[in-house]
Amino acid sequence: MKGILVAVSPEGVIGKDNSIPWHYPEDLKRFKKLTLGKTVIMGRNTWESIPEKQRPLPDRRNIVITRTNVKDVECFNSIEKAVETCKGDIWYIGGAGIYKEALESTNPKVKADIIDMTLVPDNISGEGCVEFPKIGDEWDAGPVEELGMDGNLKHQTYTHRV
Numbered sequence: 001m002k003g004i005l006v007a008v009s010p011e012g013v014i015g016k017d018n019s020i021p022w023h024y025p026e027d028l029k030r031f032k033k034l035t036l037g038k039t040v041i042m043g044r045n046t047w048e049s050i051p052e053k054q055r056p057l058p059d060r061r062n063i064v065i066t067r068t069n070v071k072d073v074e075c076f077n078s079i080e081k082a083v084e085t086c087k088g089d090i091w092y093i094g095g096a097g098i099y100k101e102a103l104e105s106t107n108p109k110v111k112a113d114i115i116d117m118t119l120v121p122d123n124i125s126g127e128g129c130v131e132f133p134k135i136g137d138e139w140d141a142g143p144v145e146e147l148g149m150d151g152n153l154k155h156q157t158y159t160h161r162v
């Protein structure tokens with residue numbers, strides 16, 4: 001399984017000023033539950049957006065995609081090279097460039113099979129916003145469901161049509 005794990009605002013925003021402009025413990029718990037013991041692949045900005053004390057994310061294989069080199073974490077200069085080394089489940093955890101490649105790649109070793117999307121209610125706009133890429137027609141949208149006890153969050157899964 002290779003999945004995209006993301007939380008988006010109604011406008012499709014995933015981040016602003018290199019951080020996530022909302023805080024939902026329920027969603028963080030879900031993120032942890034899904035990713036523990038798996039490989040998480042992220043872009044350099046997403047790595048830098050995680051507070052130093054909390055990274056690398058514990059009990060997961062952390063991989064950063066960068067054309068440079070980032071200390072204290074395993075780095076690759078392409079997703080392709082990273083996935084060649086991976087065994088088991090992979091979660092692409094952002095940001096926009098990583099999601100775009102995982103959504104659109106023609107390489108079956110890279111392309112995601114599912115999108116696990118949390119829908120947050122916060123309206124976010126303005127400078128510094130990063131948006132989730134367009135989801136192509138080859139993805140089937142599942143039903144929108146309530147997520148957990150927060151009451152505010154919804155959840156939707158997309159699967160890739162083969």
Ligand SMILES: NC(=O)c1ccc[n+]([C@@H]2O[C@H](COP(=O)([O-])OP(=O)(O)OC[C@H]3O[C@@H](n4cnc5c(N)ncnc54)[C@H](OP(=O)(O)O)[C@@H]3O)[C@@H](O)[C@H]2O)c1
Nearest residue numbers: 006007015018019020043044045046066067094095096097
């Ligand atoms: N809502 C969510 O679920 C969620 C999840 C994750 C992140 N976020 C937010 O998203 C924002 C960060 O996303 P972003 O799009 O700005 O940055 P990003 O994708 O995390 O990082 C971009 C950097 O990653 C490297 N990179 C990305 N794709 C690459 C590729 N195909 N090949 C080689 N290197 C590649 C490059 O690093 P170099 O410049 O070093 O070469 C690039 O500058 C933050 O606001 C963060 O909080 C939100």
